[in-house]
Structure formats: C-alpha cells, structure tokens
Amino acid sequence: MSKSHLFGRDMICSQDWKKEELDEILELAKKMKKDRFSPKFTKLLEHRTFFMFFYNPSVRTRQSFECAATELGGHAQFLEPKTMRLKTKKTAGETTEDAAKVMSRYACGIGIRILEDKISYYGQGDELLREYAKYADIPIVNMADDKFHPCQALADVMGIQEHLGEDLKGKKILITWAHGALARSWCSVQEAALLCSRYGMDVTIAYPQGYDLDPKVIEDVKKNCSENGAKFETTNDVKDGYKGAHVVYSRNWMSPNAYHDGEFHKQEEIEKALGYPEWICDAEKMKLTENALFTHPMPIDRGHEVTDDVASGPRSIIYDVAENRLHVQKAIMALTMSERL
C-alpha cells in the first residue's frame, strides 16, 4: 500500500501533465475497464470522500464521477453551490481559501464543474478551479470548465486507441463545428485538440467564420503538433476537413462573442448557430473520410450536430467513449488520491 508519484496532483488541463504521466492514466484506465470490480481497485478510496461541486448541472459527469468513487470503495458527495453559502461578488459568504482549507480536512479530492451561464467572461471558470487548487491541500479535478475538460479528452483518446490501436501517429482527427440548439462551451473540443496532438494525431479544426476558438489554446495545439511531427490545419469549409480523416468529432460550440457585456447570451448564440444548417456531420460527408470513426462527448443534439444514421452507425464510438469517462476518472482519482495504490 503506497501512493503513486502522481499523488496530490491537480487535473485541470491535460496540457499541465507530461505525456508519460498521461500514459499512466490511460494504462490504468484500460486495466480498470478490463477488470472493473477487481479487489485490486475496489479498496483504493475505501471510506474516503470525494466532493463534487456542480455549479452547472450534468448527467454524464455526475453519474460517471459518483460511480467512479463508488467503484473505488469511496463516496462522492453531490454538492450544488446554489445550496451553499459561498462568497460571491454580491453576497457575503465564505472565501475560497477558507472553503478549500476546510474541505481538505474532510475529503480526498474535489471535482468542480463551472461553465456556460455560471460565469460572466470566458476563462472565469478555469480561474476558479485554479484558485481552489492554490488553497486546497487535496487534488482538484476539472469536471468541465469553460476552457478545459481533461477527463473527456482522455476518454476520447482511450476510445480512439481502442478502435485504431495504441499508436495514433499519422491518424487524422477532424474536429468540426456543428450547428445546434445548445450553445456549448469550448472545453471539450479544445481539450480534444490539445490531447490528440499530444498523442501525435494530425488535427484539423473546421468552423464557419466567426467561430474561432481560444488563440492561446490553438497555439498550444500547434506546438504539440510540431513537437510530434503532426499536421495542424484550420478551415472554414464545411467539407474539406473530412478528407483523409480517421476520426470525426462533430460538435457545436459558442462564438467568441457569447459573453459580450459580461453575461452569457445563450439564446443569441443558438439563433446564430441555427443559421448554418449545412454544418452537420452526415453520411455524405463521412464518405470523404478514411472510413472514419465518429465520436462526440455527448449529450448529442441529434439532427443538428450529426444525423441519426452516423451517430448510431457502425463506426460510431460514442457509447464506448462515454463509458471510458468512468474508467479514466477512476484512474485519475486512484493515481492522485489513493494512499493504497
């Protein structure tokens, strides 16, 4: 019984971790998937508590994190900050420092989800996670913020490896914007671009004009590609990117204007996005690929982001990737929080 050398580490963005460390997560996640309820794993967080802060609701993230804690022998507390007396700009309450210091006495880790309407400018959610990380003595795990979603990207890469093999060099992923009625954050697609490029994939990002992602993140993706001898491209063409793709990742995201005036203009974003009905992943576009896998972090807005025949087709790996969320999160929790690994 001992701690891993990764014990105590925060997981806010995969880019903060070394490639070999990410390999350790994926390797453990795959073992856990193969031997899910083995006693090797079910005692790792026995009687330990993991706090989950959901500023924003979520099905998959809630279910998979709470499941992960249960399967490691521990317990995840579902906490909604709206029922908590935390300090905000407008109301008196507890400082992040006090909250984080006390929680460090009770729990083995803290997961935080904050994005969309719970922030007033891009980057604010990620700042909150990093402020918790500064004061907490226990690991902070990103359960999706406005910038990053490392657990999702690790699940994506794990799923792609399961279907294309461990070595992803020379494989191309198309990350394409799609129209839709949900105005989604950039976290999943940005982290997917970051992580796939760490694993040597060629990355193409396609979107209509006016839907640029975070330039700082794109710089990191380019750097990752160049370090791994991979190609990076962006295009505003709805079809071009499909050519030669081994994986297609089609998802809506909001425009850089979503937070103008200091609030989240969801309805405005949805209306704008619905003006691009040609931006949907369908069988015709998939024919341009190298028999590409289809993936998506779910929940899918079917009929907008992708057609039913593609999402439910034989090359769709969406359920495998969704399942991998559980295994990846178990692995992260085990490596960073268990004293019994």
Next chain:
Amino acid sequence: MSKSHLFGRDMICSQDWKKEELDEILELAKKMKKDRFSPKFTKLLEHRTFFMFFYNPSVRTRQSFECAATELGGHAQFLEPKTMRLKTKKTAGETTEDAAKVMSRYACGIGIRILEDKISYYGQGDELLREYAKYADIPIVNMADDKFHPCQALADVMGIQEHLGEDLKGKKILITWAHGALARSWCSVQEAALLCSRYGMDVTIAYPQGYDLDPKVIEDVKKNCSENGAKFETTNDVKDGYKGAHVVYSRNWMSPNAYHDGEFHKQEEIEKALGYPEWICDAEKMKLTENALFTHPMPIDRGHEVTDDVASGPRSIIYDVAENRLHVQKAIMALTMSERL
C-alpha cells in the same frame, strides 16, 4: 456466485411477471427482513450503482430505495431530471436511447418515478418507463408511475400475508376511494387490485360516481379474479364494501378528468374530492368488517382519508407495510441486478 434466472428483468408492473416469479420476490424479501444485515445480502450489489430518477419528489420511495442499495452493499444515485439536460418536447437535449445506452454502461439498474404534474396525459409516465426499458441493457424499476406501483403492491401483499397468513384465498380486500387534499395518482390502488387478485383475494373497489379507474386495468383485475376463483365487485356505496372485508385500503385518487386539456388540474381535483366528506375510513365503518386490517401506502392524509383512531389503531399495519417497501425493493434489486446471488 451466480445470477438468478430473473437477472435483467424490468419491474414495471407486477402483471408482467408470473405468479411464481412474484413468489420468489416475496420469499426473498421475507428472508431479508428476518436477517437484514446478513453477509448473505450485504455483498449482492457491492460497489454497484443504481440510478434513481425522480421526476416527482418522494420521501418514502427515495429513502427506501437508497437504503435498499446501501444495505445490498451498493450505492443509489439520487438524480432529479430537472437538473439534467434530457430532451423534452420543448428543449433540445439527449434522447432516451442515448441516455439509456450510456447509463447501461455505468449502472446495474435504473429506478424511475414519474406521475402527477410531470405528465400531460394518463399513461405518459408508464410510456416513458417502457421507452427506457426498450433501450436500456439493465433493469428498469418502477418507483411509481401514473399507472402502476409494483413495489408498493408487493409491500402491501407481504404485510397482509404477515398478518393474515401466506394463503390469502377467501380473504377480502376493500380498496376504497377517500376524499382528501392531495389528488393522488391511480398507481398504488390499481397495482394493489392487480396483485391482491393474483394472490387470490376477493377484491371490492368502492368509489363515488365519476371516480372510475383505468378500464383496461380493471379488466385485468377481473381476469385475475376469475382465474383464481375470487370475487370482484365495484360499488358506489360508501359503506357496503366494508362488509366482510379482512383488509381495508382507503386512499384518495384523482378522477379520469384530471388531465383534460393536456395538463394536471390538481386544484380542481382537490376541490371536487373535498365535496365527499363522508368518504373517510372511520371506526364506525370498520365495525362492518371482519375485524379488518387497515392499510395505506402512505403518506396518509389523516382526517381526510382515514381517522386518526383507525390509522393509529391496533389493526393498522401501515408502518409494517412501509417497512416492507425496503425489503421488497432489496429483493427485486437482488434478483434482477445481482451477479452474486
């Protein structure tokens, strides 16, 4: 360690199950009651997750299902669809197919409660459960929908057997409408009629004109009675049904008009029901019975559905029946979800 032959089965209505299968549930529930924390039972769902979807709130059902999972060694996640991004007629979101398929990767079973104001026509809640059952690879358990409530009826029958003996043939249950301020769904009384008639009881249903239950369900109750040589009667008389009864089940239910115009007219129903103050189970009416037991699925609207002296009297089995919810649900979960039985 092996699965029961009932592994994987949905429990949406007891009528979907064979009598011998229901016997197995009751037999196991009685063993579990006798030996509640035996290691024979506390590992059955160890480290497994059960999802509970509460479209409508509930005390008893929440408490008893979450308890059941804990006592089987597992964990029940309390999920409120209002905090989830599921697709509805009005909003984009995830399809039932996608939700059910992913949940099947995480959990060993899903409980769903949906009735009253969360539906817009009678039967819609039950349809949702059957849609989940169609797509999920894991059992769906009905935690009360608009039509059926099998866990309650199994707890009722278990309680009646505990007090009247295993063989219920020739025993009469009066299921009587009562006035009240809650406008309750038909699920508990309909399922009680279905199940008591499966167990050979004579069934009398009493209610004022205008409070008919689902004719399709009544047909099934009649068929059950005829198959078991039992009597079936309905009456609009407030007292007649008490004569010869061994069990009295007094409870308010809404009228067939409750959903006219596609929404739930709760206040209208309450006002109408309060116009029948004579429809209350009281000591005087109980004198007409064969020293009948009093039962009710709880929560009781005391002073409307039943007087305090009957509800708290020596023939009341309400707390025993409420406790049986726990044991019956443990038995259902063990038989349909455990790989270690």
Next chain:
Amino acid sequence: MSKSHLFGRDMICSQDWKKEELDEILELAKKMKKDRFSPKFTKLLEHRTFFMFFYNPSVRTRQSFECAATELGGHAQFLEPKTMRLKTKKTAGETTEDAAKVMSRYACGIGIRILEDKISYYGQGDELLREYAKYADIPIVNMADDKFHPCQALADVMGIQEHLGEDLKGKKILITWAHGALARSWCSVQEAALLCSRYGMDVTIAYPQGYDLDPKVIEDVKKNCSENGAKFETTNDVKDGYKGAHVVYSRNWMSPNAYHDGEFHKQEEIEKALGYPEWICDAEKMKLTENALFTHPMPIDRGHEVTDDVASGPRSIIYDVAENRLHVQKAIMALTMSERL
C-alpha cells in the same frame, strides 16, 4: 460487538447530557482523529443509513455529517424537505409522527437542521427536533437549530483542549458579538457558552445593547459556571471582555427582534448590525488578551466578524475546530447508533 450505554440517545443540546457522557464523546472523537480510518471505526455503521434533513442549506454541516457516515462504513442520505411532502400549516402532507415512525424502520438515526428563514419564531426549530425525538425510535441529532448546535460546541471545546490542554478550569473564553452581513442564529454561541461553562471555563459574553441572547439559556450558563466555580460576565463594552481572555470567539448574531411579526427580518437585521463597525475582532483588541486563541464556527464573514490577520494568524484554530466537527459527529453517531461498538 455491543452497543454503548448511550445507544439510542438524542443529541439536541449538550445541556441534556451529563458531563461524563460528554467526556465519552470527546474521548472517542480524539481517538477517531488520531486513527481516522482504523478498522475499529470503519465498520461501526456498516450498511446503515443516516438521514439528514436540511431545511436550511449548509456546506460544512452537510460535508462533515455525510463524511462521518461514510467513514463509519454507512451512508448518509441528503434530504431536503422542500422536495418532500411533509405536512405544514398550509399544505396537506404527512404528520411528524408518521414520518418519524417510518424513518425509524429504515435508518439508524436522523439529523435535522432548521433555523433562520425556515422558522417563524425563535424556538420553533428546536420544537420540531423535539417532536421528531418524541416519535422516532432512533436518535435525533441536532445539525443546528435556532437554539442549539451541540456538534459545533463539542468541536469548539475539543479544539480548545487540543491547544490549551484537557483541563480548562481557570481559562477564560470571550464570546463576542460582531457586526456582519449574515444575521446569524444564536445556536452556535449559546451552545458554546453552555458547553464551555460545563468544562469549567470563565465565560464573558460581550455585545452591544439590544443583542441579548435567550435569558433561559443564559440562566443555564450561569448555573453551569456556579456549579464549576467559574466566573460569568456580560458586557456591552466592545473591548473590556478581551482582557485576560485565553480564547476569543467572535461572531455575529441576530437581535431578539429578528422574528417580530412572525417572520425572519434578515435584511433589517443585517442593516442594523452593520451600524456597529467597531464590533470586529482585530489585532489591537487581541493584544488585550492572554495571547488568546481565535476561534469561530465558520463560515467566517471576514472583514466584518474578524480581520484577516487574526483569522489567518498563528493563534487561529478555525480549521482545527472545523475538522473536529467530523470527529465529534462520528463519535456521537458511533455511541448513539452503532450496535458494534
């Protein structure tokens, strides 16, 4: 495996318990702190359920009670009465008797938190707890009501003992009102005065005119002091009480007018309190003490109740006291609810 002689006891106010019994709690809590995950403790509530009723939200109390159940091998259900169908003055629903009797069949104990805006007169919250205690066959634990907060006071005394030694006779605690923007209940300060006086401390309570606490509680504190040969004082001077203090406990509380007209006038109370900016614990006042410890039940309203340099200074024991909540609650639950101690 056996029950303690305290099995079955309610913990609503420490004053209801004998000093020797409180010693047992603190002794066990200290053992549990030293050897937190020892198998001696992690089976005490194995597979048992503890119900938590949060009429009012809370971070610390929720986290520490749910943690406590997990660390004892059990599970705490987080229940919000707003999602339950309990009877109120205005709506039909279940009586406390019925609720308590059924819950006694499912769980090993019930925690209840009710204060502030969920009551309409001082004392009503405590009455509800005592009504539950009357009907329940299982222990009721006060998770903070309008009058008392025994778990907090036990954590306070445990923290003070850790820093000043077991024997607190001759040590002086100043409990001082502070201005602030939260209009807090009397429970924490009243219980601290009651318990510190049981442990022989001299107690001084300081507050501006118009902020008297419950005269009945003050009588009990005086009686405790006189029985233990300790001094009791009150003062309306903002500085006097600091002289000679070994512990300073600075916290806002509402005035006795907070519930005039049968509702909680939070905003009025906050405005009134903010008119006393000199009532803050700061370094200058702390210089008057005997190098006193600073404590507070948290969450702290920094800048109002206490300055940052004191709250985060070397004599602050706030995080230790917060951690002690967990250990004290584990000890209470073990002694009153475990059959395996």
